[in-house]
Amino acid sequence: MQKRTVKRNALQRLAIIRIAMGSYAVIWTLVRTINILDTSRQPARRFDPVGPLWFLDKPLPVSYVVVGIGVVVVAGTAMVFGWRYRLTAPVTAVAFMFITTYRNSWGHIIHTENLISVQLVVLALAPAAVVWSVDSHRDTESDDGWWALKSMAVLATGAYLLAGIAKLRISGMHWIDGDVLLHQIAFDNARKIELGTSASPFAAFFIKQHWLMAPSAIVALVIELGAPLALLKERIAIVWAASVVLLHFAILGMMAILFPYQLLGIALLPLLPVEVAVVRFLDRRRAQNAIAAPLEPAL
Amino acid sequence: MAYCIYYVPMSRTLRRLAPFIAAAVILSPLLREPRDDTYPLSTYPMFATDRGAIMSIDTAVTIDPTGGTDHLSPKQISGTDEIVSAAVVVSRAVRNGDAELLCIDIADRLDNPDLTVQIRTEVVDTAALVDHNARPISIEVVSECRSGQ
Numbered sequence: 001m002q003k004r005t006v007k008r009n010a011l012q013r014l015a016i017i018r019i020a021m022g023s024y025a026v027i028w029t030l031v032r033t034i035n036i037l038d039t040s041r042q043p044a045r046r047f048d049p050v051g052p053l054w055f056l057d058k059p060l061p062v063s064y065v066v067v068g069i070g071v072v073v074v075a076g077t078a079m080v081f082g083w084r085y086r087l088t089a090p091v092t093a094v095a096f097m098f099i100t101t102y103r104n105s106w107g108h109i110i111h112t113e114n115l116i117s118v119q120l121v122v123l124a125l126a127p128a129a130v131v132w133s134v135d136s137h138r139d140t141e142s143d144d145g146w147w148a149l150k151s152m153a154v155l156a157t158g159a160y161l162l163a164g165i166a167k168l169r170i171s172g173m174h175w176i177d178g179d180v181l182l183h184q185i186a187f188d189n190a191r192k193i194e195l196g197t198s199a200s201p202f203a204a205f206f207i208k209q210h211w212l213m214a215p216s217a218i219v220a221l222v223i224e225l226g227a228p229l230a231l232l233k234e235r236i237a238i239v240w241a242a243s244v245v246l247l248h249f250a251i252l253g254m255m256a257i258l259f260p261y262q263l264l265g266i267a268l269l270p271l272l273p274v275e276v277a278v279v280r281f282l283d284r285r286r287a288q289n290a291i292a293a294p295l296e297p298a299l
Numbered sequence: 300m301a302y303c304i305y306y307v308p309m310s311r312t313l314r315r316l317a318p319f320i321a322a323a324v325i326l327s328p329l330l331r332e333p334r335d336d337t338y339p340l341s342t343y344p345m346f347a348t349d350r351g352a353i354m355s356i357d358t359a360v361t362i363d364p365t366g367g368t369d370h371l372s373p374k375q376i377s378g379t380d381e382i383v384s385a386a387v388v389v390s391r392a393v394r395n396g397d398a399e400l401l402c403i404d405i406a407d408r409l410d411n412p413d414l415t416v417q418i419r420t421e422v423v424d425t426a427a428l429v430d431h432n433a434r435p436i437s438i439e440v441v442s443e444c445r446s447g448q
Contacts, residue, residue: 104338108387117339147314151321158325163343169333170347186425187350196372
């Protein structure tokens with residue numbers, strides 16, 4: 001009985017992640033379509049392929065990118081609804097990996113889509129459409145899906161751990177004295193001004209708060225290096241996830257750098273018992289509907 | 300397990316190993332130099348480097364006939380709205396000796412024929428610039444061209 005509940009919870013959480021990650025992939029692709037196409041139209045001399053596209057020696061025709069965008073939108077929408085998930089989810093994951101890798105193949109790596117790209121690959125192999133999907137009326141056997149939740153949680157925490165380690169490898173313990181953070185905030189905003197855009201409206205305030213820099217640097221490093229602890233217990237995971245979201249709000253305020261996937265908490269869903277809240281909400285709505293429904297006329 | 304339309308059935312062993320495989324994959328960038336970044340398996344080097352208080356920043360500006368200077372936007376510089384990509388485009392052009400080519404690219408995109416485009420390296424006190432729009436400490440013009448020519 002308990003085993004069945006545990007399995008049901010995992011499958012429900014996977015379904016929530018399918019809807020959230022799939023929707024994010026589709027919406028991100030639609031919102032960034034012009035940017036992706038503009039990037040793809042740059043002169044060939046700027047092309048510098050990375051990751052899965054390392055083998056390309058010249059840019060692809062823009063039509064390939066248009067097809068990639070179309071595939072993410074169409075297959076991704078089907079994936080969100082859980083329609084023919086075994087086909088639509090892997091296709092979405094591959095197409096999303098392609099368009100984001102191609103967008104990063106022009107001389108600079110942008111760090112906002114790395115995590116969703118790899119988490120989508122795991123999600124594509126998971127039983128994430130067994131419940132709450134258009135195909136869920138069909139009888140099926142499935143494993144409990146915990147392996148996928150754990151794997152996606154490992155990917156999320158691993159990325160933050162890496163970011164913390166990178167700070168220590170590049171700047172050493174000097175990173176926590178606050179100067180590196182202060183210089184980073186000033187540099188990032190100065191570069192925005194130098195390149196004809198606006199700095200964060202809070203940047204001038206923050207760079208005058210020297211006293212805040214060392215504690216902020218320490219807190220950021222603790223959150224990043226402490227990420228693996230979130231894998232140990234659900235309570236720790238909740239606290240850590242809240243800290244991560246706050247960290248991204250701070251980055252947004254200080255440098256006007258937006259990590260929407262992380263800020264919305266979608267990257268952290270595999271760690272959190274979100275299915276409990278959703279089931280409670282659905283039960284309450286069902287109960288309200290039952291009360292509101294008119295009584296059967298007595299015969 | 301029978302073929303099903305919902306997911307790819309995985310063996311019990313693979314399911315047990317999956318989190319460890321995920322850990323090995325996501326942490327594999329530790330085997331590279333921290334600045335040797337790629338996608339999607341990043342070393343996440345952003346925010347890690349000490350930039351210093353005084354920085355030289357490569358940029359592109361227009362100068363109108365009255366001498367007024369305007370910093371060009373990422374879209375005008377590189378054709379995309381990505382700030383960091385535009386910064387990389389200018390810096391690469393300066394470093395690789397392609398600044399003249401970039402200058403002409405930018406000038407071609409501008410509507411106004413009376414503007415002079417400059418690719419330049421400005422040395423700035425970054426905090427002072429953000430705080431009270433302080434002028435650059437020094438400006439080196441790397442390339443100059445006229446729009447509409």
